Amino acid sequence: MSKEHRVTPSEHSLEDLEIDLLLEGVFRRYGQDFRGWQREAVRQRLHGLMRADGLRTVSALQERVLHDAGASERLLRALATRPVGLFDDPGYYRALRNMLVPWLRSAPVPRIWVAECVAAEEVCGLSILLAEEGLQERTQIYATAANEVLLEEASAGGFDAERFAEYEANYRDSGGKASLERYCGWRDGKRVFGSALLEHVTWAQYSLASDASFNEFQLIACRGAIGEFGVTLRHRALQLFYDSMPLLGILSVDKADGLTTAPFVSRYKALAPEQGLFQRVA
Numbered sequence: 001m002s003k004e005h006r007v008t009p010s011e012h013s014l015e016d017l018e019i020d021l022l023l024e025g026v027f028r029r030y031g032q033d034f035r036g037w038q039r040e041a042v043r044q045r046l047h048g049l050m051r052a053d054g055l056r057t058v059s060a061l062q063e064r065v066l067h068d069a070g071a072s073e074r075l076l077r078a079l080a081t082r083p084v085g086l087f088d089d090p091g092y093y094r095a096l097r098n099m100l101v102p103w104l105r106s107a108p109v110p111r112i113w114v115a116e117c118v119a120a121e122e123v124c125g126l127s128i129l130l131a132e133e134g135l136q137e138r139t140q141i142y143a144t145a146a147n148e149v150l151l152e153e154a155s156a157g158g159f160d161a162e163r164f165a166e167y168e169a170n171y172r173d174s175g176g177k178a179s180l181e182r183y184c185g186w187r188d189g190k191r192v193f194g195s196a197l198l199e200h201v202t203w204a205q206y207s208l209a210s211d212a213s214f215n216e217f218q219l220i221a222c223r224g225a226i227g228e229f230g231v232t233l234r235h236r237a238l239q240l241f242y243d244s245m246p247l248l249g250i251l252s253v254d255k256a257d258g259l260t261t262a263p264f265v266s267r268y269k270a271l272a273p274e275q276g277l278f279q280r281v282a
Contacts, residue, residue: 018058033209036233080147084119090173095272110139113217116225117143118150127197144206155203161191208237213244221252249280
């Protein structure tokens with residue numbers, strides 16, 4: 001049995017160069033910009049693809065990705081996808097319900113932005129919360145992502161039927177007021193969220209790496225993705241979020257990601273730091 005190959009410092013340095021070239025090629029060829037993401041997060045996902053395809057180097061993966069549409073789609077999906085579940089952190093949703101609802105009630109036209117949305121669960125969890133608080137009809141949710149394929153799949157509202165029991169338990173733990181079945185149905189033999197949950201959702205391709213602010217939001221949620229951004233991209237995203245919310249707007253991120261350093265540390269106060277909920281105060 002052969003021993004697992006250990007990457008030497010020189011090989012690691014060469015692979016860093018290969019990753020840079022791959023990400024630059026992906027950006028120029030497909031317009032998807034992962035150049036500002038943390039290299040270790042990218043490296044792990046590339047290694048997973050390389051193992052699956054029997055490739056030894058990132059350069060070999062690059063050659064395949066730039067010339068094979070199927071390979072490019074698998075790569076873009078692997079880089080953008082992250083684990084997502086419905087009410088996957090019940091404590092977060094309990095805190096959000098307590099803090100967000102009064103704030104939304106005070107807004108003439110409440111708006112929510114779910115940035116880097118890769119699954120229907122991210123939007124439908126919020127829609128269920130809003131419905132149970134009598135706010136769904138007057139609140140518009142904007143769900144954006146750079147990856148059009150993932151965005152289209154999310155907008156279809158489907159989810160893994162085998163996770164329904166897990167989702168039901170999460171829903172109850174998060175403060176749900178009914179039965180999760182009330183919000184779900186079947187389509188072509190597959191589980192889906194009810195169409196009513198998606199009535200007030202706008203889906204749009206959008207890049208946090210290059211696009212500008214497009215509206216003002218009472219809540220901006222970017223849980224999961226921002227933790228994989230490099231320092232420069234994270235700063236850009238946080239500045240973009242700051243520019244896109246009014247005073248007292250609520251920002252939902254991965255705990256204190258980037259908010260404990262200047263200039264953001266003085267712009268927000270912690271509402272529930274353990275849940276990643278912060279409020280703009282300046």
